[in-house]
Amino acid sequence: MKNSAILLVQCPDRKGLDATIAEFIYRHDGNIRHFEQHQAGEERYYLARVEWDLGGFRLDMKDFDAAFGPIAHRLGMNWCIALGNHRPRVAIFASKHDHCLVDLLYRQRSGELACDFPLIISNHPDAKRHADFYGLPFHVIPVTGENKPQAEAQQLELLAANNIGVVVLARYMQVLSSDFISQFPMPIINIHHSFLPAFVGAKPHQQAYDRGVKILGATAHYVTDVLDDGPIIEQGVVRISHKDSLEDLVEKGRDLEKIVLSRAVRWHIENRILLYANKTVIFE
């Protein structure tokens, strides 16, 4: 919504990177609202996010690549540019547990998530009424052991047809195949209902219950083709006790999953995340 531009940069550190970026924006009469730069690791890898007002900026953003590209190239920058008022097209994959789905839809409608949801896919019809309530397209694609390749092909077609920029797995209970992941070139965000890397895989609440942990977790992460192993975006926790049954864990987990997933989605669509060394850098 905001009329701003966001520049994300990562590269081996060298002198003058901040000066070059700030000077470039100033030269075109941009007013920088946020400048955040840090260095990671022993090797001091350079990581930066810069956001500036486009009101008064005297460079047409269509020409940004041509103007900034050569400078960035000379300094070895790995960069991307985004517009604050661009609304990413997000697809939601859901299953029977609809709390994350309903939560995302409500947040988007109330203005908290500046994105569009042109596509909801579920392997169960149950959540359709929520999609209908918000006037959003809802596709039921059942997935079984046998039809998985065809189901994923159908999903990929819908993603392409709807020009989707990011997929959110909102407690989607199916594991995406490596094929799917390699064929969909855009980010996929998943919510896993445990404190990763504890309790990878199936039934994490049951695992947590059996282990007797005192704190329940949830983890939002980017999907890679190793299960539950992608870069972690956000995590949250809630205390549990011996009085909590497995059912109580499931209920306490729901609030956690909603908050952790929605925060991860928000940071992603607001261009606050850099990926570096299988980790995320979050510019909050």
Add this chain to the structure above:
Amino acid sequence: MKNSAILLVQCPDRKGLDATIAEFIYRHDGNIRHFEQHQAGEERYYLARVEWDLGGFRLDMKDFDAAFGPIAHRLGMNWCIALGNHRPRVAIFASKHDHCLVDLLYRQRSGELACDFPLIISNHPDAKRHADFYGLPFHVIPVTGENKPQAEAQQLELLAANNIGVVVLARYMQVLSSDFISQFPMPIINIHHSFLPAFVGAKPHQQAYDRGVKILGATAHYVTDVLDDGPIIEQGVVRISHKDSLEDLVEKGRDLEKIVLSRAVRWHIENRILLYANKTVIFE
């Protein structure tokens, strides 16, 4: 310090357990201050902690076993009795990282921990000045790959000679052998500097740093002969970010470890812990 008795009971549930316990105490003119009973699992296993004033209680506690034992036996109770003013004799094992050790000593001195520390053992001499400050015996027993059996034999002798009832591993960096664990029949409490079961074993901070988690944990647990696998007593967490170096994790972890370990020790010495199904039940 408190002139009270604490009864811990666990057994398969049946009708009349609470009535029998409460009636027994009332019959001897005891005044129950806390009665907490819950049931765990599908099978509704009975778990209870009852604390009553001994002022006015007309049964000599020396005779408690003889009086209550047959009743408990008839109902299939697994039980133990403790006195509120009994001060457990606790041995602390420490290494170079002395923050947990110093914290425990301070808390004990300030009255927060109602126990005695007749024995501190370390494989490094560094922390001796803290033991001296509090006037506590400090034994340096270096441990190497070669001398481990002898070192542990020496430790076991000291534990026996000092009539120790519980060992606290306060960031003791050595793994106790199965032999040691089987020869020391009393509980051993360890603090592991991760959110177990994530990051078992060596260098959990490094593991957490490499995995890019957003929350750092610490876990106090009873030691069994499977490494970092015993019943969890308490866990705590603190948020971290990409700005935190490995060194920052170590520092943030220190506060966590102090609080989590001291809470576990306190619950143990206040007889607030029941062990059930490789889990702890905490009567806070």
Add this chain to the structure above:
Amino acid sequence: MKNSAILLVQCPDRKGLDATIAEFIYRHDGNIRHFEQHQAGEERYYLARVEWDLGGFRLDMKDFDAAFGPIAHRLGMNWCIALGNHRPRVAIFASKHDHCLVDLLYRQRSGELACDFPLIISNHPDAKRHADFYGLPFHVIPVTGENKPQAEAQQLELLAANNIGVVVLARYMQVLSSDFISQFPMPIINIHHSFLPAFVGAKPHQQAYDRGVKILGATAHYVTDVLDDGPIIEQGVVRISHKDSLEDLVEKGRDLEKIVLSRAVRWHIENRILLYANKTVIFE
């Protein structure tokens, strides 16, 4: 839903209270699932919650008062009895900010809140579509400085006509008059969007922003005729920073308010709350 009975007791402490209660239940073949008793204050005021299975209980609950009343009277107990499968009739009062309303409706539908919502009243029509979605009656009663007495009379009529047992103010932005409170004899639960007693009254988010606090709070409490002064049921917090605008506070507050209010409502309808000395005792 559960076929259980819940007894809440408070009174000056004396010996034999636990024994009397447990023995009474056992005598009628009840199986106690949870027994929790504590004592508050210097004077050791007795506070207890006991829940037992009604399967096999050989006293018709219609006769409970007659059977237990005289015993309780003799011991000076202040008590109440509830049935686990009784679904309280809850009225929700809402305004424009509908996040708490929508959250409560979703939780009730998903089985987390074992109550019914036969009545929703709002001074704005906006949230009607959510009530419609869940098939619940929605009444718009605009409130102005002038019509307040008439509006409240209309509200009281609806409460009486619908046999309401508890009112939940789900970010209802009107202050209820003393008249209303004295004429409605049942509990009223409010969510105040600050950490009470900080930021009493209007615009607590603005007050928090102006004061520069580092943590944002929300408080669920029973309503008394002193504004924001009733017994606190639950509180929650979330960290904020100088980067957060007032708008960010409002958004961060929403998650907090939903969780804190729904937890308070749940504890209330599950008969987990005792009122004592203008405080709540929560049997979690």
Add this chain to the structure above:
Amino acid sequence: MKNSAILLVQCPDRKGLDATIAEFIYRHDGNIRHFEQHQAGEERYYLARVEWDLGGFRLDMKDFDAAFGPIAHRLGMNWCIALGNHRPRVAIFASKHDHCLVDLLYRQRSGELACDFPLIISNHPDAKRHADFYGLPFHVIPVTGENKPQAEAQQLELLAANNIGVVVLARYMQVLSSDFISQFPMPIINIHHSFLPAFVGAKPHQQAYDRGVKILGATAHYVTDVLDDGPIIEQGVVRISHKDSLEDLVEKGRDLEKIVLSRAVRWHIENRILLYANKTVIFE
């Protein structure tokens, strides 16, 4: 310890501020390690912290003011410069409750706080043994209603004689007079054992206990001549319940106070705090 320079800047926003700062540092061959800039309020007030390596920086820091001053003046900047390896001289004021004092001394010794403690003042002799343990000067200055002006004069003399840059009130139970505050021109950091602005003034734990709050707080803030009203640096919370006595609150508060105060002191001595509009901006 670090060979770096830290520049803190605040001023009305205008274009080119980041560019000017970054370019100035680059021109002298400085390598910026952290650049963090945000804008506060409706008016978008400019707030920045920049830290760069002095290794290779070709401007003698003695000449920094002369070189940067005119530039900053031209742009209306309110600024200050600090050296990363400068160890501030911190005085601690303590009373009987010595947990914060002992905690600060331990953290400093373990390298967590890069400052010196050339002066500890207490109105009670009790904590002297801790100062002795760390080899630090300890002055007992009793304060009564009558001798307060003389006591404060003595304190001010010691502060001046020891060239103190910041005073930390580590649960110092005396209120400093306006006179003292106006005569000591350097910052004073206090820890108040409540979640300000709740429970201002005396006995906040008692106030919290009486009000029945469910969460206990602690607040570190700069001292102004309005009691407990200065800019808040950091706050922390811990859950409490009806089971907690006043004594329990005091104990739970201790951990909170140690963590919150030490974090505030650390941020202060690491030049991570800007004061703006009676609030603090924390560059974590």
